[in-house]
Amino acid sequence: MSFLSGRWPRKTFNLVLIASLIAAYILIEVSPFFNLVIEHLGIGALNPVLILLTVLLNIGFFLIIILRLHDLNRAGWWSPVIFIPVVNVVFLILLIIWPSSTERHKFRSMCKTFVKILAILFLAVLLLQVDDDLSVEVSEYVSLIENRVANGSEAYLYLNGMAALEEKNILAQGRRLLTHYNNSPKNLFGPVSETKKLTKDEKLPTPDNKNKMYCQLSKAGCLNKVIASSNHWENQIKKFSVITKRYEKFISYSEFTTMTKADIGSPLPSYHYLTFGNKIKIFSALSLARSGKAEEAIEMLLNDNKYLRKHLVLADNLIHKLIFINLLSNNLDIIVYIHSAYQVDKLTEIAHLSHSEMSMKYPLVREFIQEYNMFLDADRNTDGWNGLPSWMVKIIFKVNMTINARLMSYKELISLDNLPAEVFAKSVVNIEAAPKFEPNYRNYGGSIMIEEPITYLSKYIAKVHDLDAKISLANYLLSNKTQPLESPYGPLYNKITERDNFICLDGPSKEKYNIRCIPEKI
Template sequence: MMKKTLFILIVVIVFSGWMTQVDDDLSEEAVSLLERIDPDATSEAYFYLYGIFARDGENPAEVGKSLFAEYQTSVSDDSYHVDGYPKTKKLPLPEGAAFCQLQEAGCLEYLFSHAVNVERLLSEHRVLLSRSQAFLEFDEYKTLAKPSPEEPLPPYRYITAAERIKVLDAISAYNRGNARKAIDSLMLQFTTLRKAQALQDNITGKITFLMSLSDIIDVTSVILSREGLEADRIPGFTPSEKSFDTAIVREFKAHYDLFKGVDKHPEFFRTGGNVPGWYTRIFFKPNMTINAITSMHYRTERLAKLSPSAFASEIETLGFVPPSTSTLRNHIGNVLINVLSGSGYDKYVARFHDVDAKLALFNQRHHLTLEPGDMKNPYYGDEVPRENDGSYCFSGPLNDESALRCLRVNI
């Protein structure tokens, strides 16, 4: 009897030890997301943007290719030192009060004042303006850097600064008495930027262009309100323009590589540590963790395709439930999931639905010329927009810190 009990005890111990080391297989859903990554992709537009700050006379795409090659070498060789592009040779980045954020107090008022020397900006930054236009003429864009929280981002600020100068040029035309020219210029710029936004395959790029689009709508609205002019209807975002399909795949791949990279790592618990791999595997299972977060990424893709009303209904009814996994077999995996998931990607998706609400305000105010009491909020239907500091604002399911659901009508 004693031998039998001892045998059973040994079997239980061995089985329990084995179970602490066993990870799940990757789910079909996780594998499907990973298969959407194109490792052989190339993009001239990406190289051009990567090197857009190259000094006058140099080819931005060639500079971008050279800098990207340096980055790739540094990824494969930790000892490689990246020199980068000399700061003294870079095109100057337009800065100053004229490049304020529109939601900041006094920003829009300043842009419409005669204090901005637009002619000087156009002259000093003519090379950048030309390059921004050249970039926007590309009909493709692929981020070539390996998805990672530390991946180098292209210098989007050069594009946004150049596009702000174009907005200032339109305002200058309005201040000189040519409102129609200003409006036509802004609407052409809006059309061009919304195409560029749709091509972006990472969240930072998508949001960067979205903010510029929001600014253009506000500036146009102020001019229309001042002049009492009507506007053509601006179509809301199409599913492809709101899509997060490519961006969310990059986010997933970054998480996948992160979790796989720390599996059984000797420094898992602290820098300089030397913990055996079997010990870390007791507390962390990479595939279990990856499988758990897969649903969060598919959910983001789906939310982006919803109408604003359906999005609001789901957010307010179901909210965001952070993914989880076995606390017994994958305790640290659960901790990492909670740290990384936060509130998910809902806030990024919401910004596109919020700008759809801004477009609805624009069309109802300047195309249909409706009174506030007759307006409809894409999120909730009939709603009188709230007036706030020269803006009409619709309500929505999430906080709107950037005033994307608001339309400026006067300053």
């Protein structure tokens, strides 16, 4: 008897019923995808794929019930009985055990009805795959980043190759590492295989991180350790003079562009060499001050700051921006210390950050493009969807809809970039109060991917304002507290607190790294 004949005998019905139950069990209980959804949202979650498969299974179940009823010479309208509690159990048992009717078959073939159902389902699948158009602003951001990368950057190659041995060509080393990364196969989260890394014997030696002289100045007691190690300053300055020279060479560049594709998981260049170089430069300033040349030491650091501030403007990735915020913060700590410890009479006033120095637009745009590329990879490569066919992935994941939704979050953050510190302090409170996550059932997979809000990025915008606040605090201390203290955050935060041998200026965000603080007591 054909599949679409008007009736199914008991044996066929029972075999198909068993197969349907097994299929339902596999889809709902065994599939890692659905287990993940159920664990994340609970059994009653309205996942679109779960709904679709449930509908398909129910349609198939109704079809076989109707065919079995026809086999018993009963109309298909009896099928809704399956929804009546208790009665449905008896009804199903009867369908399973009752023999076929021997009377004349009075029901026609269901072929036409079945074809209509299939046509409706096919149309529904097509409609569920319809995506939105990509926002014009997305294309503008993509072009902005891609054009910068295409222009190239000697400064980036120099930083990327900064770990090269003394006799090696730094630019050639940086270019070689970049080429290796660009040619490496990549997946959703970066290179599939480990990118080329230099062995210990292939890298320029660096100071021991465990050496107390190289502690982070933002941590309590660090400056005391640095001062207590004064007998070792000259040794470290001579031993790592190559790092200092490379640090000075890099910060002297007047251009910088991150040359790796904006991918999540792309390798970082040798930023730790800049951190070591800055610390050794600080040893040089402290040594100069100890020799009776405190004013020259301060001038050395102020001149260093000019180059560091230039890199605040050039920074086009978040790490670069944060690194140079910390380096500037370190120099401010030492400038205030030397001025106070050696009783320098010359009044030094440090200019506040300009808008271009504070701007986080390029780093935030690059963060967005990283997610943009991740979404495109998720759309092109369905391996990450636990084996779901591409047509089903397109039902639950609309790449353009996902990107456009994420763009709105980044635009809100970028809008904070132009605000004065006082207005930013008020606005950041609102943006961090993120609304409760509500999935978009047309784009369920995409909405899960962007479920985590990016409001945490606002704290990085706050860091440049905190650095500007630190400049206010430094100027106040450099004037021996004779000049009025004026916080960029406004009168509400124009208060000083002391903790852990730090003097700190208040601000709207919690201070974890003491950017708004300066070591006061030695």
